[in-house]
Amino acid sequence: MRSTRLFIAMPVLVLAVLLSGCGKVAPPTPYKVDIEIWGLFDDSDAYNGPIAAFREMNKDHVGNISYRKMSEATYQEDIIRAFAEGKGPDIFLIRNAWLPKFESLIAPAPSYEFSEKEFRDAFADVVVRDFLVDGKIYSAPLSVDSLALYYNKDLFNAAGITSPPSTWEEFLLDVKSLNSIDAYGNIIQSGAALGTAKNINRSPDILLALASQRGATVTSKGASDALSLSDEPFKKALAFYSQFSSIGSEYYSWNDRQDYSIDAFYEGNLAMMVNYSWHIETLRRKNAKLNFAVAELPQFSGSQPSNYANYWSFVVAKNKVPPAVESNQKAPFPEGKYNEIRVHESWQFLHYLTFPHPKESFTLRNVLSGTSVEAPVKDDPAKLYVEKTKKPAARRDLIEEQKKDPWLAPFASGNLLAKSWRVGDVERAEGIIAEGIESLNRGENTVDTALAAMDAQIKSKK
Secondary structure: OOHHHHHHOOHHHHHHHHHHOOOOOEEEEEEEEEEEEEEEEOHHHHOOOHHHHHHHOOOOOEEEEEEEEEOOHHHHHHHHHHHHHOOOOOOOEHHHHHHHHHHHHHHHHHHHOHHHHHHHHOOOOHHHHHEEOOOOOOOOOOOOOOOOEEEEHHHHHOOOOOOOOEHHHHHHHHHHOOOOOOOOOOEEOOOOOOOOOOOOOOHHHHHHHHHHHOOOOEEOOEEEEEOOOOOOHHHHHHHHHHHOOOOOOOOOOOOOOOOOHHHHHHHHEEOOEEOOOOOHHHHHHOOOOEEEEEOOEOOOOOOOEEEOOOOOEEEEEEOOOOOOOOOOOOOOOOOOHHHHHHHHHHHHHHHHHHHHOOOOOEEOOOOOOEEEEEEEOOOOOOHHHHHHHHOOOOOHHHHHOOOOOOOOHHHHHHHHEEEEEEEEOHHHHHHHHHHHHHHHHHOOHHHHHHHHHHHHHHHOOO
């Protein structure tokens, strides 16, 4: 009986020995693929270290890993054209709002690569909400960005204000103290850049953040979200936002004749603006002597704290035409297995790049044989990335570290509160919202009719 059990327990091993014709198990089928990454904003040196380390640990299965910095102006068109030709990248960045548009082109992470719990534990909630759909994980980011308050310390000092406002109620009082308007109604010094759209950087995002703080919620179906802009939270948000550009308001501080918000801030004529972290370096380049700081986005007293996220995250292409192999060379992968292998190795690289490795090791899997080996991890790639780029982190453990950084702390804290809106064609939606704000300023609409028009246009998708 014991010998029968032994035979049943080891059929795969016995079969392997018989097929090999010797006393050794046949090795797994070899393969090797190259990985091409398309990114934005970052130069290649932001990734050189992690790429070199991963290639070394996985040299049996990954050949060249190349990074290509693309132009933001033509990025969407470049991606769509490349995929139409079957020559797209293996890994590329998308905006968090783009998932509905690109879902059919990207491959979710293989279920064996990491679990849903690992994903939820690793990243800020907004990442999980954006990219975990019906049990499938579609993306993994290195950085998330949310809104914070930029303020001019010299103007605050001159007005006798010792600290930035933490609530919008305090913000209103500070605006009155910081404003300087002449006898003709000209704004000489502005307390805050709010109220208009086209001369305020990221004005639709600011309105969405205010609406979220007022209790706006999204309705999700798969990878898409729906918002009702005519609901009460948006009415409260737009009424609050528009008062800063209403000449009859006691908080009037901005109009469409003001310089672009970023320009006005670095020129020293604007006391406060709401914006993302990447403009810290913009302001330093524009005016190295500008005495400014950042604080957490103000909240409404008694309301649930909230923020708004706008960020980029890595995804893996679902299909790609295999590269041509010369007739005198052995194919680097088995016939018909190219995309399976390519998706596996691309996600394996993203797992290594973006997730924490608390045991200082990483499991490398052979997708064809199912075997795995443990490789040592010397440095945390995501930590190296955020330290080099000075960007707010997507990972919860790194967010905790960045809460001690005077410049990144407001954005790190904001990332834990951030909400989002996966609208697909987000650029079109932002244009509609901006035009709705402007129509209110021109007197063509009330708050209610402006929001109703925005809502109808966005839902029409024409």
